[in-house]
Amino acid sequence: DAKTTQPPSMDCAEGRAANLPCNHSTISGNEYVYWYRQIHSQGPQYIIHGLKNNETNEMASLIITEDRKSSTLILPHATLRDTAVYYCIVFMNYGGATNKLIFGTGTLLAVQP
Amino acid sequence: SQTIHQWPATLVQPVGSPLSLECTVEGTSNPNLYWYRQAAGRGLQLLFYSVGIGQISSEVPQNLSASRPQDRQFILSSKKLLLSDSGFYLCAWSLSSSGGYTFGSGTRLTVV
Numbered sequence: 001d002a003k004t005t006q007p008p009s010m011d012c013a014e015g016r017a018a019n020l021p022c023n024h025s026t027i028s029g030n031e032y033v034y035w036y037r038q039i040h041s042q043g044p045q046y047i048i049h050g051l052k053n054n055e056t057n058e059m060a061s062l063i064i065t066e067d068r069k070s071s072t073l074i075l076p077h078a079t080l081r082d083t084a085v086y087y088c089i090v091f092m093n094y095g096g097a098t099n100k101l102i103f104g105t106g107t108l109l110a111v112q113p
Numbered sequence: 114s115q116t117i118h119q120w121p122a123t124l125v126q127p128v129g130s131p132l133s134l135e136c137t138v139e140g141t142s143n144p145n146l147y148w149y150r151q152a153a154g155r156g157l158q159l160l161f162y163s164v165g166i167g168q169i170s171s172e173v174p175q176n177l178s179a180s181r182p183q184d185r186q187f188i189l190s191s192k193k194l195l196l197s198d199s200g201f202y203l204c205a206w207s208l209s210s211s212g213g214y215t216f217g218s219g220t221r222l223t224v225v
Contacts, residue, residue: 041201044214046215049213100147100159
């Protein structure tokens, strides 16, 4: 069952902010929002995660709406190396041994020179 | 620091031949371990996961099996490969109950 909805593709100009949306309208109160990205022919890379507060790290910012039904991953200054498939995943931390990370189809972000 | 190793990076095998892919994790104890597969142009599919030595759970019925003979070693095997087993195989680890997975660099398997 798809718990998140993302646009299949987006373009962004190099140096501009990339804003990647994700809908997770059925998210439960103890589920986190995780973001990963997969550069072509590599394994997925963890970016950031959050529960309800906005989060920022050296890679990106995560903005979660107050009702937690959607979120946006922001890459503040996109570079060509940020071209990748970006996955938004809901995951219950401390959900027990049977809790697994399930990937959807993600958003292919193409950063244009 | 923790590291994850997968090998080989690429593999070409004939149909009907056996398969053994190995994944090892260093710098942590009792990790959760995972095998994913990504067929060409498709998404990541979870194949197996393990929460401890000898404990394997399969997500989808298939021609593959997994084993965890040691705490930080996870092996993916097949007795007879099919063409449909071709794909990009990724191993990952996480701390118990965390959604922060670390992935290996993957093995690209082509069955011919």
